[in-house]
Each structure stands twice: as C-alpha cells, then as structure tokens.
Amino acid sequence: xxxxxxxxxxxxxxxxxxxxxxxxxxxxxxxxxxxxxxxxxxxxxxxxxxxxxxxxxxxxxxxxxxxxxxxxxxxxxxxxxxxxxxxxxxxxxxxxxxxxxxxxxxxxxxxxxxxxxxxxxxxxxxxxxxxxxxxxxxxxxxxxxxxxxxxxxxxxxxxxxxxxxxxxxxxxxxxxxxxxxxxxxxxxxxxxxxxxxxxxxxxxxxxxxxxxxxxxxxxxxxxxxxxxxxxxxxxxxxxxxxxxxxxxxxxxxxxxxxxxxxxxxxxxxxxxxxxxxxxxxxxxxxxxxxxxxxxxxxxxxxxxxxxxxxxxxxxxxxxxxxxxxxxxxxxxxxxxxxxxxxxxxxxxxxxxxxxxxxxxxxxxxxxxxxxxxxxxxxxxxxxxxxxxxxxxxxxxxxxxxxxxxxxxxxxxxxxxxxxxxxxxxxxxxxxxxxxxxxxxxxxxxxxxxxxxxxxxxxxxxxxxxxxxxxxxxxxxxxxxxxxxxxxxxxxxxxxxxxxxxxxxxxxxxxxxxxxxxxxxxxxxxxxxxxxxxxxxxxxxxxxxxxxxxxxxxxxxxxxxxxxxxxxxxxxxxxxxxxxxxxxxxxxxxxxxxxxxxxxxxxxxxxxxxxxxxxxxxxxxxxxxxxxxxxxxxxxxxxxxxxxxxxxxxxxxxxxxxxxxxxxxxxxxxxxxxxxxxxxx
Amino acid sequence: xxxxxxxxxxxxxxxxxxxxxxxxxxxxxxxxxxxxxxxxxxxxxxxxxxxxxxxxxxxxxxxxxxxxxxxxxxxxxxxxxxxxxxxxxxxxxxxxxxxxxxxxxxxxxxxxxxxxxxxxxxxxxxxxxxxxxxxxxxxxxxxxxxxxxxxxxxxxxxxxxxxxxxxxxxxxxxxxxxxxxxxxxxxxxxxxxxxxxxxxxxxxxxxxxxxxxxxxxxxxxxxxxxxxxxxxxxxxxxxxxxxxxxxxxxxxxxxxxxxxxxxxxxxxxxxxxxxxxxxxxxxxxxxxxx
Numbered sequence: 001x002x003x004x005x006x007x008x009x010x011x012x013x014x015x016x017x018x019x020x021x022x023x024x025x026x027x028x029x030x031x032x033x034x035x036x037x038x039x040x041x042x043x044x045x046x047x048x049x050x051x052x053x054x055x056x057x058x059x060x061x062x063x064x065x066x067x068x069x070x071x072x073x074x075x076x077x078x079x080x081x082x083x084x085x086x087x088x089x090x091x092x093x094x095x096x097x098x099x100x101x102x103x104x105x106x107x108x109x110x111x112x113x114x115x116x117x118x119x120x121x122x123x124x125x126x127x128x129x130x131x132x133x134x135x136x137x138x139x140x141x142x143x144x145x146x147x148x149x150x151x152x153x154x155x156x157x158x159x160x161x162x163x164x165x166x167x168x169x170x171x172x173x174x175x176x177x178x179x180x181x182x183x184x185x186x187x188x189x190x191x192x193x194x195x196x197x198x199x200x201x202x203x204x205x206x207x208x209x210x211x212x213x214x215x216x217x218x219x220x221x222x223x224x225x226x227x228x229x230x231x232x233x234x235x236x237x238x239x240x241x242x243x244x245x246x247x248x249x250x251x252x253x254x255x256x257x258x259x260x261x262x263x264x265x266x267x268x269x270x271x272x273x274x275x276x277x278x279x280x281x282x283x284x285x286x287x288x289x290x291x292x293x294x295x296x297x298x299x300x301x302x303x304x305x306x307x308x309x310x311x312x313x314x315x316x317x318x319x320x321x322x323x324x325x326x327x328x329x330x331x332x333x334x335x336x337x338x339x340x341x342x343x344x345x346x347x348x349x350x351x352x353x354x355x356x357x358x359x360x361x362x363x364x365x366x367x368x369x370x371x372x373x374x375x376x377x378x379x380x381x382x383x384x385x386x387x388x389x390x391x392x393x394x395x396x397x398x399x400x401x402x403x404x405x406x407x408x409x410x411x412x413x414x415x416x417x418x419x420x421x422x423x424x425x426x427x428x429x430x431x432x433x434x435x436x437x438x439x440x441x442x443x444x445x446x447x448x449x450x451x452x453x454x455x456x457x458x459x460x461x462x463x464x465x466x467x468x469x470x471x472x473x474x475x476x477x478x479x480x481x482x483x484x485x486x487x488x489x490x491x492x493x494x495x496x497x498x499x500x501x502x503x504x505x506x507x508x509x510x511x512x513x514x515x516x517x518x519x520x521x522x523x524x525x526x527x528x529x530x531x532x533x534x535x536x537x538x539x540x541x542x543x544x545x546x547x548x549x550x551x552x553x554x555x556x557x558x559x560x561x562x563x564x565x566x567x568x569x570x571x572x573x574x575x576x577x578x579x580x581x582x583x584x585x586x587x588x589x590x591x592x593x594x595x596x597x598x599x600x601x602x603x604x605x606x607x608x609x610x611x612x613x614x615x616x617x618x619x620x621x622x623x624x625x626x627x628x629x630x631x632x633x634x635x636x637x638x639x640x641x642x643x644x645x646x647x648x649x650x651x652x653x654x655x656x657x658x659x660x661x662x663x664x665x666x667x668x669x670x671x672x673x674x675x676x677x678x679x680x
Numbered sequence: 681x682x683x684x685x686x687x688x689x690x691x692x693x694x695x696x697x698x699x700x701x702x703x704x705x706x707x708x709x710x711x712x713x714x715x716x717x718x719x720x721x722x723x724x725x726x727x728x729x730x731x732x733x734x735x736x737x738x739x740x741x742x743x744x745x746x747x748x749x750x751x752x753x754x755x756x757x758x759x760x761x762x763x764x765x766x767x768x769x770x771x772x773x774x775x776x777x778x779x780x781x782x783x784x785x786x787x788x789x790x791x792x793x794x795x796x797x798x799x800x801x802x803x804x805x806x807x808x809x810x811x812x813x814x815x816x817x818x819x820x821x822x823x824x825x826x827x828x829x830x831x832x833x834x835x836x837x838x839x840x841x842x843x844x845x846x847x848x849x850x851x852x853x854x855x856x857x858x859x860x861x862x863x864x865x866x867x868x869x870x871x872x873x874x875x876x877x878x879x880x881x882x883x884x885x886x887x888x889x890x891x892x893x894x895x896x897x898x899x900x901x902x903x904x905x906x907x908x909x910x911x912x913x914x915x916x917x918x919x920x921x922x923x924x925x926x927x928x929x930x931x932x933x934x935x936x937x938x939x940x941x942x943x944x945x946x947x948x949x950x951x952x953x954x955x956x957x958x959x960x961x962x963x964x965x966x967x968x969x970x
Contacts, residue, residue: 010809013896017747017884018941022705028778087942257777259706259714311717311775342720343728 005037005043005099005105015091019556023260024054025088027080027102030257031309032065034103035077044183047101047111047148051118051126052479052533054082059264060426061318062154063117066175076183079111081104083126084133086530086537090251092133093655099133108134113186115151115179118156120508121181122532124163124505127152131166138522140168140214144195146427148665149186157211158242158287159463159570162510162517164213168197169204172573173242176249178209205235205468209243210574212236216517222555226514226567234304241574242287246614247622248273248294264348267316271299271331275320276599276624278641280389280585281378284320287575290607290615291599291624296327300334306340316347323352323360324599326621332363353377358403361427370420372411372453373404379420380430386594386647387422389585394434401438412438412452418481419459419473421589422650428481431456432488439493451493456485458504462511463570464577466585471561472508475501502540504537506532508558512567517557520546578606584640592650593643599624603641694789695725695772699750701898702779708743714777715755721775724768727758731749741795741904742802742875744886752783756792766873793908799875800916801853801905804883806869809896812862820867821857823890828855834887834929838936843930848889850874851881853919875904878924888937 003011016022028034035042048067052056063080070078079101084092092099098107108114114134117128128138131150137143141149153171160170170566171178185207189200205212215236219227233239251269258265274291275284303315315335321327324574328348335346344365351357353375361373375397375583379385382394401412416431435454442450458478461467478501489496509517523546524539531537547554562568564583571579581603588595595603602608608615609627626637646654699711706714716736719726728734741754759768769785776782808815827833833849854872863869873881883899905912935943 010896013809013898014894016705017897020943022746023703023707023710026702026705030777032778090944257717259703259777260710262714265713308721308723311719311721313716313720343734451882 003100003107004544005100006339008097008100008105008107011095015088015097018231019087019091020085021055021260024082025084025102027105029259031254032080032103032256033071033078035071037077037085037104037106038148040075040428042077044077044113044187045106045111046070046076046078046113046115046183047081047108048078049081049108049114049116049127049130050676051083051116051123051130052531052639053085054258055262056533057082057117058258058260058262059266060117060119061252061268061270062119062175064252064255066115066179067256068254069176070183073180079106081108081130082463083123083130083531089129097134099130109136109148112149112190113151113183116150116152116154118152118154118163119158121507123156124510124521125525125532127166128165128522129530138164140197141165141563143168145195145200147197147253149200151182155283155287158573159511159513160211160213160573161218161515162513162521163568164515165361165518165522167213168201169210169212171209171545172240172575173209174245177243177245178207181207182210189248202233203236205233205237209240211240213515216572220352226569226571228567229572239572239574241610242576244290244576244611244614245292246618247272248292250298251302253309255306255310255312257310264316266310266316266345267303267310267312268316268318269299269302269306270294270318271322271328272319272325272650274624275552276324276451276597277321278389278585278595278598279378280387280466280589281459281462282320283418283465286464286577286582288320289576289605290611290617290638291324292622293326293624296331296334299331300338303335303339307344313343314345314347318349320350321352322348323354323357324597328360332360336363349374351375353397354402355400358400358407361409362407372413373409374415375400376415377434378417379423379427380416380434381427383592383647383649384420384423384427384430386592386650387505387589388417388420389588389595391594391644397434398437398441400605402441402445405442405450408446409440410441410446410449410451413455414442414452415455415457416439417457417459417559419478421467421470423473425481425484428484429488432485435489435494435496443493448493451495453495454485454489454497456496456498458499458501460504460511464573464575464582466582466589467568467587468512468568468582469562469564470589471559472505474559475505479502480663500535500538503532503538505554505558506538506543511556512555512557512569516550516552519550520552523549574610576605576607576610578604578609581605581641588641588643590648590650591654593642593647593654594647595641596644602626602637604637604639605641689760689762690791691759692756692791693759693768694754694756694786694788694792694872695782696752696754696784696786697750698781698783699744699753699779701749703777704744704747704749704779704898705906707746712738712740714780715757718772718775718777718780719757722771724763724771725759725761726865727760739795741906742799744901745882745899748804748883748901749902752903753901754795754904756788756795758791775909786820795878795906797952798906798908799877799904800907800912801919802873802901803873803903803905804873804874805900805902806871806883806887806892807864807900808867808869808892808946809865809898810867811865812860815867815895817857817860817867820869820892824855824857824869827886827890828852833889836934836936837885837891838938843934845934847927847929848881848885850878850920850922850927851888855886874922876917879922879927885937 048063050060050063067078070076081101102108131138136147136378148170151169152167153175157170157172185203189195189203201212201214204210205215215231217230217232221227255267272293274288276291279285322328378390379388385391404412418428434454439452461470482498524542527542527545529539529542612628615628648655727737737758739756744750765787773782830849832847834845835848836843836845851874856870858868858870871883887893905916
C-alpha cells in the first residue's frame with residue numbers, strides 16, 4: 001500500500017500514544033534537517049538507517065557526520081530511520097504502516113539509497129527487521145532496478161561476509177571519504193538506458209573501498225574451511241582496500257539535539273582517530289589506522305559552536321586513547337577556562353592508567369562533578385598484560401588508584417577481559433586480588449566511602465587483529481572463571497558485573513563467520529531473534545535452532561583455533577594492515593613479546609605502504625605515522641615489529657636479548673611529550 | 681559563595697508558551713531538559729540549586745501527559761544576574777526548540793509560589809481526525825451523552841507499581857461535541873476537568889472511557905486555571921470541589937491503560953515474550969563504541 005507522509009502522520013496519531021517512548025518515532029529535533037521532498041533540485045534521497053532503537057543510534061557520531069555531509073549538498077537529501085521497539089513494530093505490522101524517514105515521513109522504499117550503519121554484530125538481526133518493515137526483498141539478489149540501493153558501512157563491514165547477502169554494496173573504511181563517489185555512480189547509473197541491478201553492482205565495484213558481495217564466489221574445502229574467494233567480474237578487485245580520510249575535516253557542530261534521553265546525551269567531538277598502542281585484542285586499534293589528530297584550535301572552536309547551537313550541558317572528546325592526543329592538556333585547560341563556570345561537563349574517555357590522567361580529570365571537575373573514575377587494564381597480571389600488549393606495571397596501577405581516591409573520587413571502575421590466550425585461573429584470581437588491593441587503598445585513603453566496580457567481559461577474537469587466529473574460550477572455562485570471581489568479588493564496597501557468555505558467543509560467531517552464516521542470521525531472525533543488545537529480547541534458542549536448521553556448528557566458528565595458513569573469511573578485505581604484521585604479533589603473543597607504541601618507532605604495519613600518496617599529501621603533524629619524503633626527518637622504521645622485551649615468564653630463552661634497546665616495562669607517565677607540569 | 685546570600689540579584693521570570701504537535705510525545709522529564717538547553721543556548725544566566733548534582737531553578741505549572749499539546753503552558757525560572765526583559769525575550773525567541781512558541785514573557789516582583797499548588801482546573805480540546813463521513817458525529821455525541829449520564833466511571837491507574845481505581849466521572853465538569861472542521865478533517869470535543877493534587881481528570885482517560893482510543897487523535901490543553909486568579913476562580917465557582925476521598929475506589933483490580941497498551945502489543949505471536957526495559961539505557965551505553 002502506498003502511504004503519503006500525511007497518512008503516516010495520521011496513522012501515528014492513532015497508535016503512538018500506546019507505545020513506550022513515542023518520541024523515538026517522530027523526529028523534528030533541533031538541528032535535524034527537513035528538506036522539501038519534491039524539490040526538483042534534489043536528485044538523490046538517502047535514508048541513513050541505524051539498526052537499533054533511537055536511544056542507541058540517536059547519539060551515534062558516524063550517523064551525524066554523514067547526515068551533515070550529505071545534507072550540505074543541495075542535490076541530495078538525507079533522513080534518519082531507526083529500528084522500532086517491538087511494541088511499535090506490532091502496530092506497524094498490524095496497520096501495515098511502512099517504515100519511514102523521520103524528517104519528512106516518506107516510506108523508506110521511496111528513497112533512492114538506504115545506508116545502514118553496522119557498528120557491531122548485535123545489530124545484524126535488526127537490519128532484517130528494518131528491511132522487512134520497508135517492504136523490500138531481504139536478499140540483494142532478489143531486488144530489481146526499481147528498489148532502493150541498500151548499502152552498509154561501519155566497522156562491522158570489516159568482516160562483511162555474514163551480512164553480505166543482504167546488501168548490494170558494503171563500504172570498507174571511512175564513509176566520509178567514499179559516500180559521494182558512491183552516490184555519483186548511482187546517479188550516473190540511473191540515467192543509463194537498459195539499466196539493471198547487475199550493471200549497478202558492476203559500476204559500484206569500481207569505486208575503491210566499495211565491496212559488492214554478489215560479484216564474488218566463495219568455494220569451500222572438504223574441511224569446511226574456505227578454499228578461495230574469487231571475483232566473478234573484472235570490475236571487482238581481488239582485495240578491497242579500506243578508504244581513509246587524508247585529513248579529518250572540521251567536526252560537525254550542528255549536532256541533532258534529541259528530545260528524549262539517548263545513551264550519550266551530549267555533544268561529541270572526535271579529537272583523534274586511530275590509536276598507536278597496538279593492543280592485540282583491539283579491533284578499533286587496528287582498523288582505524290593511521291592515527292590522525294585534529295588541531296586543538298579547531299576542537300576548541302567546535303566546543304563554542306556546539307554550546308551556542310545545541311545547548312548541551314556536556315561535551316565529550318572522543319578518541320581511542322585520550323591521553324595520547326598531543327594537545328590534551330591544552331585542550332582541557334582552555335575548555336575549562338572558557339566554559340568551566342557555566343557548568344559544562346566535559347567527558348574524556350579512554351584515559352591511560354597514569355597519574356597524568358588524574359591531573360586531567362581533576363581539571364575537568366570544575367564543570368559538573370562526577371563520582372567515578374574508569375580504567376581498563378584488561379588483564380590483572382603483568383605477564384598477561386604483556387601478552388595482550390597493554391603493558392602497564394601493577395605498581396603504577398595501584399599508585400594511580402591511590403591518587404584517584406586521594407583527590408576525592410569514591411568509585412574506581414575497572415574493566416577486565418577473561419579468555420585471553422595463555423590465561424590461567426591464577427590470572428583470573430589476580431583480578432579479584434587486584435580489586436581487593438585497590439579497595440584496600442581506597443579504604444586507607446577515604447574509609448568506608450571508597451568502592452570499586454569490576455566489569456568483566458569475555459575476549460571475542462576479532463577479525464583484522466593479531467588475535468584473529470585465537471579461539472574463543474570454552475563455555476565451561478568461562479563459567480568457572482566467572483564463578484570464581486563471583487565468589488570472591490562480593491561484600492561491601494565491591495560491585496561485580498559480567499557479560500552473559502551466551503551473548504558473547506553470538507557476537508563471536510557473527511564476527512568470525514563466513515558467507516554461510518547469512519542463512520543462520522536469516523533463520524534466527526525468522527525464529528524471533530531481534531534486539532540482541534537488549535537483555536530481554538536476547539533469544540539464544542533461536543540461534544541454536546537456526547544453526548541446526550542450516551546445518552552448521554557455532555563452536556566451529558567461534559571456538560576453533562585457526563591455523564595461520566587458513567584463508568580467513570575476511571581476507572579479501574584489507575584494513576591497510578598487512579597479514580604479515582598481524583601474524584608476527586600473533587607469534588609475539590605466545591612469546592610474551594611486547595611491542596612499543598608506534599609513535600616512537602614505526603613497525604611497518606602496512607598503512608604507510610598502502611596510503612603513501614595520502615601521507616605525502618597530509619601535513620606532517622596531521623598523522624602520527626612518520627612523514628615520507630627525502631627532506632623529512634627520519635624516524636626509526638622496522639620491517640617487522642621488534643619487541644621491546646620478552647616477558648621472562650613467557651620466554652625464558654629470549655628474555656634479555658633485547659635489553660640493550662629499551663628498558664623493561666615502563667612506569668610513570670607514558671605520554672612522554674607531556675609532563676604533568678604542563679597542566680599547572 | 682553561598683548563592684542564597686544574594687537574593688537581590690535574582691530575577692524571577694514567568695513565560696507562557698505553546699507546546700506544539702512536533703513535541704507532544706516527549707515526557708515532562710524530557711521537556712525539563714529541553715528548556716534547560718534552550719536557556720543555555722540563549723546564554724541566559726539560569727540559577728542553579730546547590731548540591732552534588734545541581735538542578736536549575738525551573739518550575740512548570742503542570743506537566744503535560746505524553747501525546748498532549750499545550751496552548752498556554754506556564755514556566756517559572758530564576759536568573760542571576762538579571763537580564764533586561766526585551767533582550768531576554770529576543771534571546772529566548774532566537775533559541776527556542778522546535779515545536780515551542782513563546783506567548784508571553786513577564787518579570788515577577790517576587791519569588792512566585794509553587795504553580796502546581798495553585799492549580800484548580802484545565803480546559804482541553806479533544807481532536808479526532810477523520811475524513812468527511814468516516815465517523816458519524818451522531819456516534820460521538822451519543823457516546824458523550826452516555827458518558828455524562830453515568831454517575832461513576834471507574835478507571836484503573838498505577839502508582840508505584842500498584843493498581844488503584846478511582847471514579848473519573850465527578851472530575852469532568854464539561855464535555856461536549858463542538859463540531860466538525862472539514863478543512864482539517866477534525867471532529868472537536870471540548871473538555872473541562874478539575875485539576876488538583878490527587879484529583880485530576882486526565883483527557884486520555886476520558887478518550888478511552890468514551891471508546892475513542894483507536895481513532896487518530898490529538899489532545900490539546902487550551903488553558904490552565906489557577907487559584908490566585910480572580911477570573912479563574914470565578915469560572916470554577918460554578919463547580920463543586922472534588923476531593924481525593926470522593927473519587928477513591930476499592931483496591932484496584934484489572935489493568936491500567938498503560939498495561940492495557942503493553943498487553944496488546946505483546947499478544948502478537950510475531951513478538952517474543954518479555955518485559956520492556958529490563959536492561960537500562962546506561963548498561964547499553966557501555967556497549968556502544970563511538
């Protein structure tokens with residue numbers, strides 16, 4: 001049934017008073033952009049779809065960036081759409097109301113392009129819900145040239161295979177860089193005579209960074225492993241390399257101000273993209289390379305504009321490692337000088353465990369007071385932190401904790417992971433011991449007010465990381481470890497929370513899956529799997545049934561150690577990091593070899609090789625990778641990562657052999673360019 | 681340092697504003713934040729209370745229910761230091777949130793009494809959308825007549841998770857069909873209710889009791905009546921004062937309107953069982969990687 005915006009509004013006036021949080025579905029927020037649908041100047045209409053409810057997607061920075069970018073062009077229009085909560089989904093289905101764009105309430109099927117954001121695996125089933133409510137065939141292969149183009153982007157696309165059957169094209173890398181090229185190709189295709197979906201795919205495949213799954217054939221060996229991934233058409237490259245921005249453009253400052261309370265109800269400014277630390281479990285640290293910083297004046301100006309245009313009472317400076325932002329001290333000082341008196345609260349997530357972080361947070365306190373301080377040591381022993389390449393000395397951790405309590409914060413939150421390679425029950429016991437030690441420090445300083453909160457999740461070995469070959473831990477092992485922690489982490493002053501191992505397993509097979517998992521996702525969705533991120537809708541039995549129906553084994557995907565020579569399902573996708581680099585780091589994992597921050601020393605991860613033209617085009621200080629060119633200052637470059645040291649508990653035979661290069665595990669301020677004195 | 685020591689600097693402002701269709705579905709809690717942000721954008725020196733998590737000095741006359749627009753809503757807030765009224769009006773006007781209209785801005789001579797405590801009643805318009813001929817006006821009139829003929833109309837509501845029942849009928853002072861507007865395709869019904877602590881007639885409950893809940897509709901509060909206005913009290917002198925005791929029913933049985941809505945959505949076989957919101961937004965925030 002064809003619906004007009006007026007009919008949709010009428011239908012909403014019939015049902016919205018019956019659903020939870022109806023303002024999720026009405027749009028019209030401050031700084032949202034509602035263009036005239038029938039304006040002849042508008043040639044292409046894009047729906048930006050976030051496959052979770054408004055409260056989760058409304059604050060997503062990537063969505064805001066693309067929304068701003070597309071709407072700046074007078075020939076384009078972008079609207080938003082989110083996944084409905086099941087109560088509203090019920091009324092949409094009952095009254096046959098199609099899913100619609102929030103801005104002008106046109107049915108989604110009337111847009112030219114539907115672009116899904118795929119930031120993480122828990123949202124995959126929601127994509128199917130949204131395609132279904134739009135009235136589109138789920139499979140790209142079943143859509144005609146009259147249907148909207150359905151694409152995806154975001155870090156979930158770095159292993160595109162599980163969701164590949166549902167999308168016409170998937171963008172690898174940074175959407176800002178590729179979206180206009182993609183739209184241009186679409187516009188040209190639409191003007192050609194005799195166009196078919198197939199010709200659109202072929203033209204899209206020519207755009208660097210665009211993966212068109214239907215143009216590839218995957219064959220399997222008898223063992224079930226992938227034999228080969230082969231392009232079927234000359235336009236489809238054997239390897240799709242991600243796209244990156246040469247220089248980050250100024251941040252979006254006309255942020256959409258949500259009417260209702262969303263998860264991150266504040267202004268967000270990305271100060272830096274990427275991370276130089278090289279933690280081996282961390283996918284973001286690998287796929288968002290190279291590290292690019294925004295100039296501090298640009299960030300400060302953005303803060304002023306955001307306050308004036310949005311009125312947020314909080315601004316958050318986003319990056320993977322705030323302490324590593326070159327100008328972090330200056331940024332914090334100048335922000336508070338200007339806005340501290342106006343009760344502006346400033347968020348600075350992902351601080352390193354060092355006293356410098358406490359100094360920074362102390363400065364921020366001039367805005368609104370926060371009660372807690374969060375750290376992510378990820379492992380509780382020095383040895384295991386070396387294994388994951390997050391070398392923080394235990395003594396530093398306790399000294400930092402003492403500093404935190406001394407300055408009056410009562411809560412320290414610490415995040416750990418279990419299931420790291422080589423982890424033993426002693427390493428898990430150490431989490432409990434460390435929690436108690438930190439609490440003891442707090443008690444000494446603050447008395448009974450002090451408390452610790454411990455969050456434990458299970459390692460999901462992610463594609464494009466050195467851990468991609470590592471199996472996820474067995475459920476019985478995970479449960480035993482959680483039980484141990486539950487037994488030990490109780491009593492006053494200690495709060496312990498952990499992730500459901502079943503939810504982690506779903507994440508694991510979705511992130512590590514191949515093309516065949518698409519059928520499992522579809523079947524599980526038919527059986528009622530949806531909104532996996534929301535505890536009450538998590539439906540593990542649907543997944544078990546789906547695997548049985550399709551004839552696959554979830555443990556084979558999630559818990560199998562993969563040999564280095566196996567063709568991984570995502571191997572035809574390149575994050576710009578060489579397999580050889582990842583493999584070296586994988587080997588170092590088991591040797592206890594620790595590799596330095598790559599700002600100090602380039603290890604040739606691959607980025608500079610793949611993106612040398614862009615490196616040359618960027619100002620020296622815009623990237624943390626060494627500048628290229630004869631006249632540039634040289635920085636040591638190694639062909640392979642050379643460890644700083646080998647952990648003596650892991651590699652007794654190798655320990656000491658590199659001692660001449662760099663001292664053992666460092667303590668004190670790691671951000672060597674910034675002495676705490678600069679803060680005063 | 682104690683802001684309570686400098687009352688001379690304080691400026692008490694009352695505004696009359698409209699809450700439009702675009703924002704009728706936001707809750708009172710959200711509307712509070714909407715105004716705080718509006719005042720921040722306008723760079724007005726809103727006074728904050730003391731405390732660990734300071735709250736601004738803002739008070740509304742009466743929170744509007746979700747799905748209800750307001751033509752003349754009242755908001756009091758305190759500024760420090762004072763801002764000249766014309767500049768204040770201009771800055772506010774420039775930074776209003778979508779869906780909000782500014783009707784009046786007024787400076788009060790002294791700290792106002794709690795608006796909520798002064799409430800006595802309100803007028804609403806119930807608008808039912810229907811194409812010409814889709815709903816017979818005679819049906820609407822008949823339902824209204826039946827409603828008014830009753831002495832007791834028991835309704836269920838929820839308070840802190842417990843169901844209680846109350847008699848809606850005495851809280852309704854006026855209810856009549858006022859005609860059909862073909863241009864907007866609107867049937868209009870006028871509703872006047874008592875609005876006092878513990879004894880408030882709610883328009884959505886009236887709509888449901890009339891059996892109109894499945895029609896496309898909008899509800900608008902046209903006027904609030906306050907005890908400190910001679911005009912308002914004169915109008916309400918015609919009506920009895922209904923106390924909470926007069927309308928109280930036995931311990932509640934059955935389901936509240938909200939539970940009723942939730943049941944309907946859950947009965948669908950397409951939906952997995954489970955309650956709403958067992959996992960908080962804050963917990964989900966931890967998952968979100970931005």
